[in-house]
Amino acid sequence: xxxxxxxxxxxxxNRRLPALILDAAQYRVIECEDGKEAMDILNETSIDYILxxxxxxxxxxxDICKSIRQSRKFDxxxxxxxxxxxxxxxxxxxxxxxxxxxxxxxxxxxxxxALFTQ
Amino acid sequence: MLNKYKFYVGTQGFSIRDYAFRLFKxxxxxxxxxxxxxxxxxxxxxxxxxxxxxxxDEESIRNQTILNxxxxxxxxxxxxxxxxxxxxxxxxxxxxxxxxxxxxxYSSIKExxxxxxxxxxxxxxxxxxxxxxxxxxxxxxxxxxxxxxDAEFFKIHKSGYPYxxxxxxxxxxxxxxxxxxxxxxxxxxxxxxLAGVAIVxxxxxxxxxxxxxxxxxxxxxxALVGLDGTTRVVSKSTNVVPNLTKVVIPLPTEIQSKLExxxxxxxxxxxxxxxxxxxxxxNQPLVTLVGKNLMPSNSDASHSRxxxxxxxxxxxxxxxxxxxxxxxxxxxxxxxxxxxxxxxxKITEANNNRSEFLSSVSHEIRTPLNGILGYAEYIIHxxxxxxxxFPAQIIYESxxxxxxxxxxxxxxxxxxxxxxxxxxxxxxxxQIVEEVCQTYQxxxxxxxxxxxxxxxxxxxxxxxxxxxxxxxILNNLIDNAIKFSKNAGEITLSxxxxxxxxxxxxxxxxxxxxxxxxxxxxxxEKFWQNEDYISRSHGGSGMGxxxxxxxxxxxxxxxxxxxxxxxxxxxxxxxxxxxxxEYA
Numbered sequence: 001x002x003x004x005x006x007x008x009x010x011x012x013x014n015r016r017l018p019a020l021i022l023d024a025a026q027y028r029v030i031e032c033e034d035g036k037e038a039m040d041i042l043n044e045t046s047i048d049y050i051l052x053x054x055x056x057x058x059x060x061x062x063d064i065c066k067s068i069r070q071s072r073k074f075d076x077x078x079x080x081x082x083x084x085x086x087x088x089x090x091x092x093x094x095x096x097x098x099x100x101x102x103x104x105x106x107x108x109x110x111x112x113x114a115l116f117t118q
Numbered sequence: 119m120l121n122k123y124k125f126y127v128g129t130q131g132f133s134i135r136d137y138a139f140r141l142f143k144x145x146x147x148x149x150x151x152x153x154x155x156x157x158x159x160x161x162x163x164x165x166x167x168x169x170x171x172x173x174x175d176e177e178s179i180r181n182q183t184i185l186n187x188x189x190x191x192x193x194x195x196x197x198x199x200x201x202x203x204x205x206x207x208x209x210x211x212x213x214x215x216x217x218x219x220x221x222x223x224y225s226s227i228k229e230x231x232x233x234x235x236x237x238x239x240x241x242x243x244x245x246x247x248x249x250x251x252x253x254x255x256x257x258x259x260x261x262x263x264x265x266x267x268d269a270e271f272f273k274i275h276k277s278g279y280p281y282x283x284x285x286x287x288x289x290x291x292x293x294x295x296x297x298x299x300x301x302x303x304x305x306x307x308x309x310x311x312l313a314g315v316a317i318v319x320x321x322x323x324x325x326x327x328x329x330x331x332x333x334x335x336x337x338x339x340x341a342l343v344g345l346d347g348t349t350r351v352v353s354k355s356t357n358v359v360p361n362l363t364k365v366v367i368p369l370p371t372e373i374q375s376k377l378e379x380x381x382x383x384x385x386x387x388x389x390x391x392x393x394x395x396x397x398x399x400x401n402q403p404l405v406t407l408v409g410k411n412l413m414p415s416n417s418d419a420s421h422s423r424x425x426x427x428x429x430x431x432x433x434x435x436x437x438x439x440x441x442x443x444x445x446x447x448x449x450x451x452x453x454x455x456x457x458x459x460x461x462x463x464k465i466t467e468a469n470n471n472r473s474e475f476l477s478s479v480s481h482e483i484r485t486p487l488n489g490i491l492g493y494a495e496y497i498i499h500x501x502x503x504x505x506x507x508f509p510a511q512i513i514y515e516s517x518x519x520x521x522x523x524x525x526x527x528x529x530x531x532x533x534x535x536x537x538x539x540x541x542x543x544x545x546x547x548x549q550i551v552e553e554v555c556q557t558y559q560x561x562x563x564x565x566x567x568x569x570x571x572x573x574x575x576x577x578x579x580x581x582x583x584x585x586x587x588x589x590x591i592l593n594n595l596i597d598n599a600i601k602f603s604k605n606a607g608e609i610t611l612s613x614x615x616x617x618x619x620x621x622x623x624x625x626x627x628x629x630x631x632x633x634x635x636x637x638x639x640x641x642x643e644k645f646w647q648n649e650d651y652i653s654r655s656h657g658g659s660g661m662g663x664x665x666x667x668x669x670x671x672x673x674x675x676x677x678x679x680x681x682x683x684x685x686x687x688x689x690x691x692x693x694x695x696x697x698x699x700e701y702a
Contacts, residue, residue, distance in 0.1 A: 014485070017492040024500070055481070084484035087477045087532075088541065088586070105488035106521060109495055 002028040003116070004046060008038045008064070009053040009082065014105065018051055018082065021109055027116070035059040039067070042074065049116060051082040051103065054094070062097045069098040080115060082107075153448070157441040161434050168430035175422040180393070183410050184380050187395040190334070191378070191408040195397035198325060198342060198406055201240065202301060202399065205318045206283045208236050209303035212246055212316035216254075216305055222246065224255040240324045242298055245317040247272070254314065275304030276312045281402055287348055287364035288322045297322060299350055322351040337390050339409040342399075343367065345374060350404070352387060373398075373405055382412065473537055476528055483524050490517045522597070529590060530644070530665045533672060540584045540673060542696040547581045547622070548573060551611065554592045558600060567603050569596075572612040577622065582696040587669050594662040595626045595689050602630035602687070616692060621675070625690035633681040641679065642667040 005027050009015035019029045030045065032038050034056055041047070050068070054061035061081060068074050081094040084105040091102050103115055211230070215222050227244065230236050245256035251267025266272060271286050288297035298319040305314040326340050334340060342350040347366045367386045372379060377398045384391035392409035399406065494514035501507050532538040555569055562569055592611075599609045610627045633641060644664040670677040674694045681687035 011485075013489040013493075017488070017496065020496060084481045084488065085477070086480055086484060088539070090477065092541075105484045106491040106517070107488060108491065109499060 002026060003048040004028040004030065005049040005051060005116070006030045006032065006038060006041060006047045007051045007082070008032055008034070008056065008061070009051075010034060010056055011053075014053070014082075018103075018107065018112055021112055022116070025113055025116075035061075035064040035067075038064060042068065042077075047074075047077055050077060050079045052079055052099075054081060054083040054085055062094065065094075065098045153441060153444055157437050160437050164430050164433045164437070168426040172423045172426050175426075179422075183393055184395065187334070187393065187408040187410050188378070188380065188397075190340075191395040191397045191406050194326075194340060194342075194406040194408060195399055198404070199400045201320070201325065202283055202285065202402065205241065205301040205320065206303065208241065208244060208318050209283060209301065209316040211236060212244065213303060213305045216246060216314060216316070222254070224257055228257070240320055241318050242321055243317075243319040245319070246314060247317065248314045249312050256317075269300075271300055271302040271317075272315060275302060275315050278310070279304060283402070285342075285344075285350060285402060285404060287344075287350055289364075299325075325351050326353045334408060335410050337392075337411040339387060339392060339394075339407065341387070341407040341409075343369065343405055343407055345369070345403040345405065354387065369405075469535060469537075472531075472535060476531055476537075480524070480528050484521075487517055487521055487524075491521065522593075526594070526661045526665050530661050530668070533665065533668045538672065540587070542582050542584055544580055544582050544698055545585045546579055547577065547613075548579050550585060550588060551592065551613070554589055554596065555611070557593075558596055561600055562609075565600065565603065566606045567600060568606075568608045570608065570610045572610065574612075574614040576617070577613055577615045578695075580698075581622065582698045583622075583693060584673060587673060588693070591666050591669050591691070592624075592626075594666045598662060598689075599626050599628040599630065599687075602632075603628045604630055607686075619692070619694065621692045621694045623690065623692045625688055627686065627688040629686035632683040632685050632687055633679075634683050638679075638681070642677075 005018075005022050007015050007019050007022075007029060009031075010033050015031050015033075019031055022029050027049075030041055030047075032041055035058065038050070038052075052061045052065060056064070061083065065079050065081075068077065068079065078100045079098065081091075081099045081102045082105070083094070083102070085091070085094075086104045091104070094102055101115060101118075103112060212227070215227060219226075224244070224246075231244075243257045245258070246254045247266060248254050251265045251269070251272050253264065253266070269289075271284050274284055282303060284300075284302045286300040286302065288299050290297045299322045301318045301320060303316050304312055305316060307313045325342055337354070339352065339354050341352040343352075344350065347369045349365050349367060352365075365387075369386075370381050370383065372381070373396055378396060380393060380395045382391065382393050386392070386394070386407075386409070391412045393412050394407050394409040396405045396407050398404070491514060494510045494517065497510035498507055498514060501510065529538065551571060551573065555571060558569070561567075596609070596611070603609060607629050610625075612625050612627075614623045615621075616623050642663050644661055667677050670691050670693065675692050677689065677691035679687055679689040
């Protein structure tokens, strides 16, 4: 059974990059552009990991993460912040908001895969 | 219109008051209140002391005055009593002679005066009158022997005078060239009926002549007064002829019952306020009065009053000036405080803005770098064609370089603006070293550099430090070592645990080009490069070592280096381990 990763990022370049790497590494990858789409997918499909960008249109990643964390049925989903916000107080804020870990842009292949094999 | 105008004025007034209130609020306001109260109390104390001193001075002067005039009054009394006693001897002698010889004549008495048996130098005349007031004889030559039964002394003796000698007020009798005081003694027969009166006349000036040279001060007074207030002799000040006119003065009632004392009055002889000392004369209804002017224009008292007042005034002026100057100072202080607060606020705002700016810049650079680096790596990883791999590799490395540059720049700015806070956590030290070293694998292989890692057995695996900062330090030093290593060079990273100071010690040694001695002092300076900007072949921002030193210091450690050209460099630093973080 392949693990399913949902990648949420409004920029296609940044969304496709982890998707390509993960796809090659035998993950099932679903891409979407914003929080609304993400919620729809979450309700339809079984998801194991979410790579969630923070600076998204309409609803930002922090609020999306918080709303996912409100529901008990998503308790097993690991949510990783996928962001270029690298300042320490910002990353601490992400962890406090319910993210399991943080993947800081620019990413590299090794760090990305390490995140999913932990 | 009027209302509008009023409202305008009101608002202006309020805003100014409001501003002033804001200026003086807090400690400055408190200090000003404190200072004003303190100065006020000080001024009060100064004036209280001045008045106290003036009062003390006045009191002592007054006591001195009382002593002086009491003494004067006493000697005046003694002198007067002596005069009266001497006169009484003459009077008693006259009475005795009269009792023995009813036909007594002056010529038979004159012999006693002439021989000096009776002391008569102050007596102007002696007389004897019979029971009807008719002169029996008198020492006055051209005197008409008239009946003087109307005279006061005759009436007094006829009604039985109990004090013996009666001292009359000055009176001018016919034939006298000036007023005289009569000292008289009644002569009574066995049935206590008046048989005659012996009279001794005395020049009133005699009583006070001896005080001519004694200074009772300006407007002072010496007087001999009857208890009923009838004056006998009054001498105002010393150089003036005594006033011989008989007047009645209002003596205080206490004189009637006391033998001596003092009182203050401005009603006795004139309107001058004097301190009087009185002495009762023997058994006579007479008192001596010595009065000293209490308000002389240039007395010691008024002098001291003036001096003390002047000093108090001077001190008051000094205190007020001090207060004003300090108020001005505090005012300025408050203004400065206000300005500093304003500036501080601006700085804080600017700092916050800078942080936001930094964070924004960081985000905006990292986002496109994610695309460049990520896809370059992806191409390198997936492409089999060297024609594509080579340029992808160049893109990858150039962007890596750019990323390091941006990271270092941002970190340095964070450290310098005090925004970088140490965050300690427990981590595996061996693993971190390995991870850091691994990121340089490709670069080292390219330059054929050998990296030796020697971690001492005593080094704990699990340590508590700021992991990210440790990574930054190691990255910078290893990056530097690779940069300045020659091809096929060797880099040694060794680490030890310093148990005495609970620190880890790490050194990174290369056998590269080294740093010339004269440049050692600049190594940790920002933008310093081992070579000239133009000729440099090693790249780098010149910020790595500056950041490294700042980070080591921030973590409480020290960093040093040894280096000489062509022998390579060794950078070594120690970091005190933090107490292990306990996770809940």
